[in-house]
Amino acid sequence: MIKRLWLLFAQVITVLLAVWFIVATLKPSWLTGVQISSLVDNVNLKEASYDGHSISPGSHYEAAKRSMPAVVNIFSSKALAKSLNGKNNAHRNEPWYQFFFGEQGPEDEPSTSLGSGVLVSPEGVILTNHHVVAGADDIDIALSDGRKTKAKVIGSDPDTDIAVLKIDLKQLPPPITLGKIESVHVGDIVLAIGNPFGVGQTVTSGIVSALGRDHLGINTFENFIQTDAAINPGNSGGALVDTRGHLIGINTAIYSQSGGSMGIGFAIPVNLAKQVMESILTNGSVTRGWIGVEPQNLSKELIKSFNLPSTTVGVLLSGVLEGGPADRGGVKPGDILIAVNERSVADVTALLNVIAQLGPGNQANLKILRKGKELNLQVPIGKRPQAAKKQ
Structure with a gap:
């Protein structure tokens, strides 16, 4: 009899423990006697009415x-290269x-x-x-x-x-609309679109910080749009667009000491990119004028050494390519170029741009200073060699 009672007691305890375990796992609030829903009696939330089509004010x-x-x-x-330092890679056959x-x-x-x-x-x-x-x-x-x-x-x-x-694919996405650089102003809101760090297509926003940036040492011919829209590695070649979605520049470079965006990015303006593209599509390359000189910016020290007035503006031609267009036109090393076709030349960048715009086969009137005297020389324009270091 006692054995049967003990067995019944053990079974009841086992069932109770099982019930307790299930309740503790699934409904712990039952054990505390507190209903979670009773912690807050009434909650009133105000939700926006949104139809899925409205756009936030100021959104781009x-x-x-x-x-x-x-x-x-x-x-x-x-x-x-499959060779290391030009040596034979015989080690490739080693076990x-x-x-x-x-x-x-x-x-x-x-x-x-x-x-x-x-x-x-x-x-x-x-x-x-x-x-x-x-x-x-x-x-x-x-x-x-x-x-x-x-x-x-x-x-x-x-x-x-x-x-x-x-690329050759059917049913391509709609191409971008090219904007007009004349419509771009400092302070305009712009978007930079690209693939930074390979994370995928990303849009960042900023403003046009400056126009016509040059003397940066990035490209031979520079006329950049500066922006503070975040541009990072991988953004190169991407789009800089205005608030209409029109292309105004090709993102190219950043000023950075860390490799990431520091709020100074540069884009090639759409008019220059379009001009280069059309020349490549037509001729396979870009043809620019060239006269074969080694230009150097005219510093105050150089002006003093040449005994020139302190207000002199021009470019020192420190070298002239033998047999080149300038040499054939009578230009000598040490001449100071002050104007091309009546357009003043303030520095090397200005000279590069004005000569490049003159097509090969044309003539350029160069106004130079030689030993303090002004001379006018007629120089034929040649074709700028690829990756030429001389203008």
Whole structure:
């Protein structure tokens, strides 16, 4: 009898413990005697009435919506040389090398770089930076709709850092609308669109901080739009657009001591990018004027050494290419160039720009100072060599 009672007691205790465990796991509030819903009796929340179509005041959603589909991600790669320091790679056949690295060693791994580009025509023409695709053996384009394809380089211009690519795909996204640089003013709100650090398409906003920035040492021909919209590695070649969604620049470079955005970014203005693109599409390259001189900015020390008035403005021609256009026109080393076709030349950048705009085969009237006397020389304009260091 006692044994049967003990067995019944043990069974009851087991059932109670099981019930307690289930309640403690699923409904712990039952054990405390407090209902969670009773902690707050009445809650009144005010929610916005939203129909899913209204846009927040001041939003740049429409501009981003128009321009983002035309911005592409660019992945370029180039194979590294299979020889190290020009030496024979006999170690590739060694058993230890193949054990650790296989038949393809670490020096065979291609180097890759990230960038962005802008689709500017329904035929698949893409604008980007020269440095994004320079020397690339393989260029992959990722569209905003997720499709990927190969691209070929139609041509590029290192002097302005512009490259033109072409892709062959059907049903491309709508190309971006080119804006007018005349409509861009300091203080205008702008959006930078690209693929920073490879995280994917990103939009940042800022203002136009300055126009016509040059003397930066970035490109040979400089006329940048400066902006504080965040531009980071991977944004190169992407779009700088206005609040209408129109392209006003190609993001190119940043001023940074850390590698990230510090609020100073530079974009090639759309009018210059369009001019270079049209020349590449027509001729395969950009043709600029050239006279074959080594120009040098005229410092106060140089002005004093030449016994010139302190107000003298011009460029010292420290070197003249033998047999070049300037040499044939009578220009001598040590001449000071003060004007080209009646346009004053204040520095080397101004000289580069004015000569480049004169087509090969034309004549230029150079006003120079030689031993304190003014001379006018007729100089034929030649074709600027690729990556020329002399103007």
